[in-house]
Amino acid sequence: MMSVRCAIYTCKSSEEGLEQSFNSLDAQREACAAYILSQASEGWVEVKTRYDDGGISGGTLERPGLKALMVDIAKGLIDIIVVYKVDRLTPSLLDFAKLVEAFDKAEVSFVSVTQAFNTTTSMGRLTLNMLLSFAQFEREVTAERIRDKIAASKAKGMWMGGIPPLGYRPDGRSLAIVQEYAALVRHIFARYLEVGNVRLLAQALDREGLHSPVRETATGKRIGGGAFTRGQLYLMFKCRTYLGEVQHKDSIYPGLHPAILDRNIWDQVQARLADNVRGKRSPTRARQASLLAGIVIDEAGVPLVSSHAVKDKRRYRYYVGKALHEKRADEGLRIPAREIEAAVAERLAQAFDDPLALLASARLPIESAGITTLDQRGRGLAARIRGMDCDIIRKLLVTVRVERDRIVLTCDTAVIAELLGSTPAEGTCSTMELISHVRLARTGLAMRLVREDGTAPAETSGQSLVKLIATAHRYWHVLRNEHIDITRLAEPEKVSNAWITRVLRLAFLSPEIVGAILKGKQKAGVDGGTLLAPGAISTLWSDQRQCFLLNQVLR
Template sequence: MTARTSPRVRCAIYTRKSSEEGLEQDFNSLQAQREACAAYVKSQASEGWTLLPEDYDDGGLSGGTLERPALQRLLADIAAGLIDTVVVYKVDRLTRSLLDFSRLVETFDRHGVSFVSITQSFNTTTSMGRLTLNMLLSFAQFEREVTAERIRDKIAASKARGMWMGGIPPLGYRPDGRSLAIVDEHAALIRHIHARYLELGCVRRLAEELEEGGIRAPQRTTTKGNAYGGGVLSRGQLYFILKNPVYAGDIPHKDMVYLGQHIAIIDRETWERVQDRLRANRQGSRSGARGTSSALLAGLIVDAAGQPMIAAHSTRGTVRYRYYVSKELHHARTKDGTRVPGREIEALVRETTAQLFADPWALVAELGIPPSPELIRQLDGTCAELAQQIRARSASPLRALLREVRVHGDRLEIALSRSALARLIGASETETGDAALVLWAPYRLTRSGNTLRLVQGDGARISAAPDTALVRLIILARQWWEQLARGETDITALAAEVGYSSSYVTRVVRLAFLSPKLIETVLAGRQHSRLSPATVRSSVEMPADWDQQEALFLVH
């Protein structure tokens, strides 16, 4: 009678340690966890358990996220069918998040993988085992959140006592224990910036003066030895310096400001005068958040000569028109330069970049990336999602891609970072090289009334969003035509009732007879630029025949 042989169970051990402390030792926490787990697997040899040779060790990584290299390798091997059981020392080595744990258990179940914690006895295949695990993970997550609250409270209490709690110190200071020490040569620049701002009264003029004088941000080095600084002081940097209460001897924390233990670089009287001037300059201006968020290409767009283009705007009535203008032209130093509408130029950049993701495999070939199995599985979905994000005016993925947008007379030159493209689609960036990927987008400038418009080379409007003014006119035209068709009124009486001239009402009513196909195009925002509210206001004849309308106003 032969003995029954247990089926082979392939076991993978996963270990993790939150901090890097002690990892340099000959025998560290990760090795201790692995030895204990290996001994447990060996004790189950009669059940067919065998230990896989691969190491899945994450040292110095928090359990609050699943973005850990060894854990991702473990999940990839599980998906590939290489593992039957995952063994850990404790549940919280795998994750401290209850939500993440539920996701991991779902992944394990989907691939028929069991899960064992050698110091906590349970079985994930039973409902009682799942309940036990959820209770343990709930306490682990509670402990993590309490620890985070305790740290936040300690930081708040320390700052209330005027202590410096770490981070990159402001220009002019260096860390000195739990305080800050003045760097004399940098402090002189800080005093100069505050004094010149009080004299000039304008951050823009201050930035120009510093740039013309060759004054740049001092080059500094982080505690890890990384160099930064050395560039031109931008207006954003100057605003940060002028508004930073640390220079007046204070320590900010959220909405509170406390008296600091460090020595002030700027005396209190000068500091208050600077703040009063900043507040006065802000009165009557629009929200800074609105301005910065709308200027998608700020710092990235140049004209054909390579001159930076400044984000500007003009207001007519209640309507705000945004532009990008060559720097010298904006400051009236020259009459030569380029001026393009902001909304349309940004929409053209978004649409041209989004179209790059329409053919994912052509993109991979262009980047020269060898397609891995993981990339093959996710490429189509990732590219579709990226295209959708870019078209939806999501600035972050687009700004991560853009190196430069150069405005030529009849086309845009859009330079994209190959390495950023590789990162976004989930591929390795080592094969992409440093050369930019250049896209070309033809356009031409037109005028709609007094407004400068930018359209594609084929005459189509740039923005895929519908022209709300034109849509409102179409709705109004149908309402007016219904009144006329029912015989309730005539053109003259209707014009008197609505307060427009008879000729204007007649021109608007023509929109009630647009072809269905043209209406759909208008609602999609893809009609030819010839069809606009300005067209309605003009005396241009609109054909009654639908084929003629579509020939005139559809993009072919």
């Protein structure tokens, strides 16, 4: 009979009584050991390692004993976990779901000796599902009560938390005017009526030195301090709080707080915004539009301008520093659009690959979708984001800040909740940050994005390099098997002999180089232009590895 390795886990949230010679942890261990002994006929054997957590709250997974237990589970050293009660493992549904997922992945069962809870049997697994269902039901009822309370409170004109609009500060369940900032808000609305264009207004405010004031949220986080972006201005112009009103979904209610703007100014601004709205873009134009236009900023908070250049009838898009774009500086950021868009999309997709962790990081509750459907929904969203679904990506992002050694994505938690079927609880922060660990490296006039391992982010331009290599092999196959020369091959291809000659060199790249390019593991900056340059490709594969592969890839 094969032995079944059983690990006992004990936990006590307070330190009271732990100094005794026989304490709560010992009592839990004795009961679990007796249960294991009763299953000796099934081959159950207690492992010698102790996994105890005394004086540590069960509300966190950061417990030394539990972490040691999870490490040994990952190593395959344990078959069954035995606890005195389920809440000794964790009282949290979210944490419990994570642990169950980890147990299932490692094919480990767990047993609660005082609750007849044993996931090694079909009845135990049914009990587990019932437990999760009732816990989820309780959470959903609580969420519904919170939503109903928020709706009822807003109908009475109350302020229900979050970051107040510029010009206000929290005042109990209402808002009080900050006169200094309120004057700035009135000035911005008046300036828009003078300028008539949000982009030009943002530039004018920047020239005048009028920047977003530095404010501190209830959690101590500092916001503002940079130039006003178009996105911030559009949100300001649509914020009905300035009229002394409270909006809840599609309903508008009179607020308890005083108004900053009068109705006449508000109506004039709304009319001007409506007049400036253009028709829908054609699909072709929409595909070519810059995904991050209006939301990508540099380390100082200055917006990057979407720009492009045309060479050989091909359009190359960039995000350029404002000073460089306006020719007020000779140096500045000039980042290939495809690279940063690919890096941003990949980081968002990685976040949705683990929707439970994303909800926990955003401090959002799990809603009715449930844990199983949540994982499926997260994978579907991750696939759409990797497919560059512009609507989802634009909805998620508030700003994209490019720093020297990373990109900081500020995401809208309300949109995350909507996509994953959750509902923000009262007091939930309106945004969260995701970090993409890529750094800037200069190559010629442009700044390239490089991962920590030295490779470039996966980008759509890599597809053109793969097509170029495929074309080279097709040319070589034709020349070798159809007994024609380069001139006869160039005629139907409608290219020059020189072009055929340059492309053919790619057919003699080593298999290792080609494999690295297919996986996106070549050195940053290795593209079609690099490989087609005269003398770029050596006949020696060792020289090719040195030129085109990262040091850690070399064998």
